[in-house]
Amino acid sequence: MKLSQGVEWGLHCASLLALAPAGATVRREQLAGHYALPEAYLAKHLQAMARAGLLRATPGPKGGYRLCRPPESITVLDVVEAVEGRARPFLCQEIRQRGAAAIPPEECTVPCAINTVMDDADDAWRASLRGVTIADLLTRMRPEVRKRNEALLRGERPANGSAHE
Amino acid sequence: MKLSQGVEWGLHCASLLALAPAGATVRREQLAGHYALPEAYLAKHLQAMARAGLLRATPGPKGGYRLCRPPESITVLDVVEAVEGRARPFLCQEIRQRGAAAIPPEECTVPCAINTVMDDADDAWRASLRGVTIADLLTRMRPEVRKRNEALLRGERPANGSAHE
DNA sequence: ACTTCTCGGATATTAGATATCCAGGATACG
């Protein structure tokens, strides 16, 4: 049970894109450099988010990525599902139908109780993630950090230290 | 994000052990044969559950496994954590401290908001699993299936068909 | 003492996550 690191990357990138001026695009190299991520691999996750309809990618000069929807309408679950997929973490192998205690198929009208319990827990997990939006993440970001990020997106390069606030 | 199949095995085995007569032990070969599982690999998961204090393994003739606690006091989460471990599925890499937008450590007094959100979701998942016990799983088992399992544990071998009820 | 049975370590095998590269196509700009 481990979540791909792409989820972290995707959430950070989505938050960053939400800070960009409306309509502006951010190049992939810029996103990767912002967090010192491998650009080629980050591309895979950005593509997945674009396919999911969260981002729009614009090719050509002055191109790059931007959010498709306002940050208030993009949930953390949206990003997680775009990157990780929508498959359930628990896959019932129906072992109750195998072995010495095999239950004949005609008695398996009801799904396995274990499967139900695991799916319920997964629903609770997803509901929790659905309750937080990208906009919420920005709210929890410290104002000076947010300002520095916005400045970087505008192309301003902060003086070496950047810690003298 | 995928759960080990050992979780399914562990939950089925715990349920089965709960059906065994009080104080009786069930051999590993019997557990594996019950669901047509590879005995050698199942042993790994049973060991993990024994280490977690859910099962007790008795060596020697007439040995085998039994539950350490009554089924009402063993939660599904107990089994999941025994098999899968207690590590969080989301591991924050603190990429906010890296790259062009690196936040100086002295400003990182508060944990990353993304990390918090993911941990909250994990707490919700665990809380859901903690709300169901092995005894609850038995309640959701169909009576005729439960009886057949109990009979098998007593060493009775049902007639070929077993579907003529 | 001998048999029976589990434990733990060592060791393959396989699948998925991580990471990189390049040809192809779309767009802006001169």
Added chain:
DNA sequence: CGTATCCTGGATATCTAATATCCGAGAAGT
């Protein structure tokens, strides 16, 4: 219209974790 820029998608390599098996050591019953 040609060129530089930038994303897309596929092919590929690497690495880690899950899956699976085997065997010697040790404990308990007879």
